[in-house]
Amino acid sequence: MQLHYFLSSPPGRSQISPLLRLPIELRRQIYGYVLPSTSSLDVHVQRRAGSPERSEFNLTYIRQTIGNGVWRMQKTYPKTEREIGNETVWHRGCISILSTNHQIHDECVDMLYGDNAFVIDVAFDSVKFRYRWLVASSNLTPCRSYSFLDHFSQRNLMRIKNYVINVEHVDDYTGMIKYNCGGRGLTAGILEQVQTLNDLLSLVPCLHRLQIHLIDGAISRVRFPSGRVHRVQDDQNYSQSQRVLDPFHRLYGVRRAKVTGVSAEYAETLEKSMMNSRGL
Template sequence: MLFFQPSKPPTVPPPFLRLPIELRRQIYHYLLPSTSHSDSNLQCDTVKPEKSGYKLPYVHQLLGPPTWKLQTRSPKTDREGSNDVVWRRGSIALLGVNHQIHNECVDMIYGENVFVIDVNFDGIRFRYKWLLPSNLTPNRTYSFLDHFSQRNLCRIRNCVVNVEHVDDYTGMIKFNCGGRGLTAGIRRQVENLVEQLSLAPSLHKLHIHLIDKGISRQRLPSGRVHRVQDERNFAASQTVLDPFYKLHEVRNAKVTGVSTEYSESLERRMTAAR
């Protein structure tokens, strides 16, 4: 009777795995999905366009007698909310070759690309926007905490987080909730996100935008017609970002859409050591 013994794994790795890791990563880059560089897109414009269609929202004056005035603002641009982060679709077949190549590839996919996360009263969503050969950029959203595995979520290093805080009027229409309950609900979603981000060993880049239905408060701090947010409401609404104070050792932290004092305080806390 003949007995067949299982073959032993080769002691010498295949030629591809004998290449330096830096060279293997360059090869992976041509095959794996990746996002376009968005550093320049995340910066807010400081110069207003010469000719732009200005809209006139009513602003509640807090100093002096209670009055209302019209305030001009420039129209919303695609840079607000980081809408320019686009994925180049690639192949993930490499992930099934072996354990080592799988780990090296997923570290690149989740560790080097920028993930855009939208947070509002009813959920946390990953916004996937990809580029077609025709230069069209369709997009769709997925539940951020359910779409990815826990292990891959911990690999994410670069995030753009858009937190949408609407006024009571819009909140009642969209979520049937307003007042303190609306703020508390948004803050609860932010806490869920921060709980997940805190599990990552280190975050390289975290850009947080507090927006009012897609329009940055940096451009429109006092709201719009029928969506009035005076300075008192604005000071209260930015507190939905307070859970981010629990994060530490973020290499590059940026907060926009809030007051200067609040952004400096939050950025300083997130970049500080534990």
């Protein structure tokens, strides 16, 4: 049965739309067939039919410290290996139904923002919404990033209940290259962005799912034979780098919270803090 039948009433009958006469549970099922939605999809090795297989690692030249000091190749894995949320894919739908009337609009946006997962990437200079969508004809998943706090209205930001958050903390070497900043200023900048995001999350009435991951945005996660380490989670920096997540301790009442990329003790403490009720 066509959707426009439900959205308008035949002449001479009640002005209430047939769609609005249905129970809210049935209306939500109908909206689910129309609205954009997210799902988990393995996009790690996607490629066009007939195209060559994509490399799962990069090759980096490094100098040996043992022996004659010759250069050799070493495999280093790309940044996507270190992020979470890459499997979250949007299935495009139709949002014209939002302009039907106020009731349908409110029910649809509550479902659109409240039921889907939003992937957020926090870096030294930005808080971005990562939008990855499925192209059904080619089975590819293009991706774009938007300034999270500017792209959505304040009212709709309050409706989002499910988050996947990557917080990128880089070492001084990478920080100087990407942001012209290092040392404590680099950590302070990342901490400020986390605080900005947390100020929003603390206003949301009830967060359903919050998955937070501290990632390393540097060149490689492995120790080079030269002894140089491009990794903020290295032993000497581990306890300091994970402190950029401290603002999330202000959150409470989260139904499901998961923290990764940090020490087991810090993860357990932060998860319990976010899932506690106010005053506990």
